[in-house]
Amino acid sequence: MKVLSKVYTALIFFFLYAPIGVLILFSFNDSKSRVTWHGFTLKWYEELFNNDQLMDALIVTLSVAALTAVFATIIGTVSAVGIHSLGKRMKRVFLTVNNIPMVNPEIVTAVSLLLIFVFVSEATGWFEMGFLTLLLSHITFSIPYVILQVSPKLRQMNAHMYEAALDLGCSPVRAFFKVVLPEIMPGILTGALMAFTLSLDDFVISLFTSGSSAQPLSVVIYSMTRHRVSPEVNALSTILFVTVFVLLLVVNIAQMRDDAKKKAAR
C-alpha cells in the first residue's frame, strides 16, 4: 500500500508538471518548433530583452500586481475590521456580498465590469479602457480574498486587549496600530501575497477590462496563441517560474529552520 500511494502521488505530480517541463525545456530549443528538439540555445533569453511588446506587457503585469496587492490589502483589511464590528445580520449580508466575486464564474464578473466601464466612460468621457480599468478590476476581485484571510485573525484576537489599550490612555487609532495590527499581521501578509498572485495569474478578467493601451502578459500571450507563441515567451515564463520557485523554497526552508529552533528551545 505504501509503495502504491507513492507511485500514485508521483504520477499525479508528473501530470501536473509535465507541461511545465515541456515549456522550460523548449525555451532552450534551437528552433521555433514545439515538438522536435534541435539542440541547446540561450538565444530566446537574449532576444526576450529586445522584445518591446513582451517587456511592456511584463511591466504592466508587475505594476498592476504590486498596486493591486497594496490597495486590495488596505481596503480589505479596513473592511474586515469594519465587518467584524457589525451586528450578526449585517455581517451576514456583507459576507454574502463578499462571496459574489468568488462564486461567480470569472467570465461573468469580467463581462459585468466591462459593461460598467464602457457605460461610465461613454457617459462621462473621464477615462478609456486601459491601465486604470485593469487595476480597478484586479483590486475588485482581490479584496474578498484579503477579507477572507484577515477576518479569522480578528475573530481569534482577544477583544479585551484593545479595550485595555484604550483604558491605558491610547487613542483608538493608536490602539489599532499598536494592538490590533500586529495581531492580524499574518492574515494581512497572506492576503497581500494572494492578491499579488491572483493579479499576476489573471487572464479572463484582464482580457475583458484592459483595452488596447495597457495589455498585461496574459493578454499578449493570448493574442499570440492565435498564430504562434514565440519561444521568447517560454523563456520569460521560465524566468518568472524559477524566481517564484526559489523564493518559495527559501521561505519554506526559513520556516523549517525557525520551527527547528523553536523545538530546540523547548
Added chain:
Amino acid sequence: MTKHKIASLPFAVWMLIFTILPLGMVIWFAFTDSKGTFTFDNILKIADFSETFLISILLGALATLICLVMAYPVAFIISRTGERVQQTLVMLTMMPMWMNFLLRTYAWMSILEDKGFINQFLGLLGMEPIHMINTRFAVVVGMVYNFLPFMIIPLYSVMVKIDKSIIEAAEDLGSNGFQVFRRILLPLSAPGIVTGITMVFVPAVSTFVISKLLGGGKEWLIGDFIENYFIGTAKDYNIGSALSLVLMVLILLCMAVTGLVDRDEEKGGIGG
C-alpha cells in the same frame, strides 16, 4: 470593537460600484434591445444555444468528476504524511498555477498533437499514433489539468483534520477498506468535496480558452460565445448579457443541488 462600524463603509461603497451595479448592468442589458427598450427577445434567443449549454455543462461535469476521482486519493495520501512533507507537497500542488495558464494549456498542444510527445512515444514503442488534439477528449484533459489543484487543496484541508484514531478505531472494529471509506472518510470529507466541485465546475463550465486551444475552435462552448459577443467579431452586449445571466443562474442551480446532496450525504453518513 463596536466603534469601527464606519470602517465597513468603503467596502460597502466599493462592492456597490464594482460588484452589485455591474451585475445590475448585466441584467439590464439582458432585458433590453440596442435602443434600451425592454424586451424578452434576448432571453428567448437563448433557446438556440441550448445544445451549447448542454455540451458545456456535460464536459464541465465530466472534468469535475475526473478531478474528484484523481484528487481524492492523493489528497488523502498528502494528509497522512508528516508535517514537513505535507507543507512541501501542498506547495508543489499550488506551484503550477504560477506558470501562465495559457502557456500551460499551450504546452498540452505539444503533448497531444498528432506528432506530439505522446504519439512520438507511442511511435518508439512501435504503436500506431492516436488522434487526440482538437477533440472533446483534449478539451476535457485541458480542464482536468488546469483545475486539478482546485480539487486537491479543499479535499486536503478537510482530510488533514480527520483524526487518524477514528480510522484506526473503525479498522479495529472490523471495517474493511471500503467500509472505512464509505462510513468514515466520505461523510467527514463531504464539505471538502462540495468546495472542490464548486471550484472546478464553475471555471470548467465557463471556460473559453481551453476549447479554443485544445478543441481547435471547432466546437464552441458557452464561454466562447460570450467572449465573441463582448470583445470578438459579433459585438452584441444584449445577447451576450443574456447568455452570461443564464450561465450564472444555471451554475447557481447546479451548486444548490450539490449543496443539497451534501446535506443528505452527511445525514446518511451519520445516521446509517
